[in-house]
Amino acid sequence: MSIRMFSIALSLLLASQVQAMESRTQLEESGWKTLTSYQQMMDYLQPLVASSTKVSMVPMGTSVSGRVIPALYFSNDPVFASQRANKPLVMISCQQHGDEPSGKEAALIVARKLLNENSDLLDNLDLILVPQVNPDGSELGTRRNANAMDLNRNHVILSEPESLALHQLFLKWLPEVTLDVHEYNAIKDPWIEAGFTKDADEMLGGVTNLNIDPNIIRFSRESFIPDMGKGVAADGFRFHRYIVGDPFEAGVVRFSTTAINDSRQSMGMYNSLSFIIEGKRYANTTNELEKRTRGQVSAMLNFLQTSNQHAADMLAIVKQARATMEDMDQSHIQMEYYADANHPVLNFPVFDLKSWERTNRDLENFKPLVKIRKSVYKPAAYAFPATEMRLIELLKRHQIPFQTLQRDDDFKTETYRVQHIVEAIDEEKPTYLVDVHKIARQETLQSGMIIVPVSGSAANLIPLMLEPESTWGIVSPRATGKYRFADYLVEGQDYPVKRLPPQDKLNLEKLAE
Ligand SMILES: [Zn+2]
Incomplete structure (x- = not known):
């Protein structure tokens, strides 16, 4: 064997020792046709976790039907979260809505990548990854859990074991950064009647409730969302800041909700840099599974990349916001949406149903500003x-x-x-x-x-x-x-x-x- 051959063989051997297991999810194995079931997810995760010292798996809680909900703890340090003073802790949760499976599918792939080619994304942060908050809904193919409750509208009352478990995992660690992964349905009647559908592949929303520290709101909107968007666009996906509402008749197009009973904003209440991702799907939950999953993989990896890049800033912003939270002597209990004279319409990526083209359109009834309607001391x-x-x-x-x-x-x-x-x-x-x-x-x-x-x-x-x-x-x-x-x-x-x-x-x- 020549020296060159020997060195190649040696480097391959070393690579095989440092690389964690390269198993495939059911979705990948099936050529992107069959979703990964709960049992298949557990069968995939157990050897993956066993193959690396950089990840451990802990039960977060148990679903209504008795399924254990796993959380994965990733760190490049010997002890998880031991460098908390210098590194932000990021928490990503997926599939609170059972009929939005691409987040879970992507999370399983991301878990593997973080132990292999993307391990550098853990250099400046530690990560808790919850691939599937709602296993019962996933198995049933329903948005809600087995008690017919919408988990992502339950973060105030916390009556459901799955939302409670997620919230308690959050409270145990108070991560500086959180991301909740969802899908939105692009097939909406009033939009189709108007001749187009929403066509952002990935939408990222930050916190909007004005009780949350203004520096957190500003940094999310002005730095984090645009920076992450560049990465997602470079991967070939259409990106936009998260919007909801209709541009038709009396509708209001706005940057999502000010409500605090979802995961993003309820965790934002603790002055976390808290986000939501919405990947595009059509009415059927199993269409375009490969594209949807790849879009969510791109979103999650770029989310971690952006967090990694801004780690020091994000740590400082959250630390300052939490230290000064008690100084706020007002509680803003009602808010309202307003139009912005400088931005009367929103230019948004759409699919034009007449020309059959991916294009952009100015959406009317745009109310981007959130203002306080009522405060109490x-x-x-x-x-x-x-x-x-x-x-x-x-x-x-x-x-x-x-x-x-x-x-x-x-x-x-x-x-x-x-x-x-x-x-x-x-x-x-x-x-x-x-x-x-x-x-x-x-x-x-x-x-x-x-x-x-x-x-x-x-x-x-x-x-x-x-x-x-x-x-x-x-x-x-x-x-x-x-x-x-x-x-x-x-x-x-x-x-x-x-x-x-x-x-x-x-x-x-x-x-x-
Ligand atoms: Zn959802």
């Missing part, structure tokens, strides 16, 4: 009777700390008397407009009352959940889940959750002794 704490077990359970699901009043004590309080409840529409969804009258008084709160301080990492979230006028509160029809608190709103009666105004901070400190 944040109280020092909320207080409610210990008999409200449902509310105690909700706080526990969110891991929000609370105290029990040990003796009767005088407090300044504010109580909402519910005047009128009017049903309305917000973001095309039913909501309530609640008219309340606030009564301020000095009163004795009984021993046993539950006191919820508005502080800590959930300081943004607590008022948005508990204020009766909040668009996204626990009483809102938008907070779906079997434990919704609609009965807390009765015209002419007091809302059961009281506010303890900020001047009672001293009083609370005394209580904590």
Whole structure:
């Protein structure tokens, strides 16, 4: 054997030792025809994880039908998240909606690539990857879980084991960066009647709710989304910032939702750089599986590439935003969309059904600006009777700390008397407009009352959940889940959750002794 031949043989041998297993998913094996089932996913992941020290697999939770939901922890360091002070932690979750399978298929391929040709994407970050949040929905081919609940509208109430498990994984680590992977249906009647369909292969959305730190909103919109978009476009996919809504008649085209009951925005409430990806599919969930999966692989790899490139900035932005969260003394409980005179229309990638061409079109009824409609000042704490077990359970699901009043004590309080409840529409969804009258008084709160301080990492979230006028509160029809608190709103009666105004901070400190 010549020296040259020998060195080639040696390098091949070394390569085979450092390369993790190169197994294929069912979708790849079948020539992009058959989706990978839950069991096939587990059969693929187990040897892959066993082949490398850079990944481990832990159960995140268990679905309604008893399927274990795996989470993969990736790190190029010997100990996962041991370099947290210098490296952001990224969490990517896929397939909360069971009929959006391309995210899971892509996640399985990305997991393999991260142990092989794309291991450099882990140089500046650690990653938690959840390939399939909703295994029951996936097996059934349904959007919802086996309780017929939409998991990505359940992050306020957290009544479902799958959304709860995902949220608790998030709370355990508080990742600086999160991505939730979805698909959107490009086949929509009013668009087809107008002669075109949406044609972005991948749409990336950032956080939009104005309670989230402005630097996070700005960095997402001005740096991260455009940078990632360049990478996705270079891979041959049409990219756009995530939009929802219709440009027709009374519709509103906007940059997604301000609601906090989805994964992206609920995690954004903790001042994370939180995103959602929407890959394009048509009405049938099994069309163009190869293209859809490759598009999602491109989106996820470019997401990691962009995170890797901006790692230091992202770490600093999140650190600063979390350190100053408690300084915000207002909670913005209602928001509205506005047109921008400088950008009256949105130029958007479409498929023209007359010319049969991929082109662009100016969409009307474009309202890109989000403005505050109503704010309240944040109280020092909320207080409610210990008999409200449902509310105690909700706080526990969110891991929000609370105290029990040990003796009767005088407090300044504010109580909402519910005047009128009017049903309305917000973001095309039913909501309530609640008219309340606030009564301020000095009163004795009984021993046993539950006191919820508005502080800590959930300081943004607590008022948005508990204020009766909040668009996204626990009483809102938008907070779906079997434990919704609609009965807390009765015209002419007091809302059961009281506010303890900020001047009672001293009083609370005394209580904590
Ligand atoms: Zn979805």
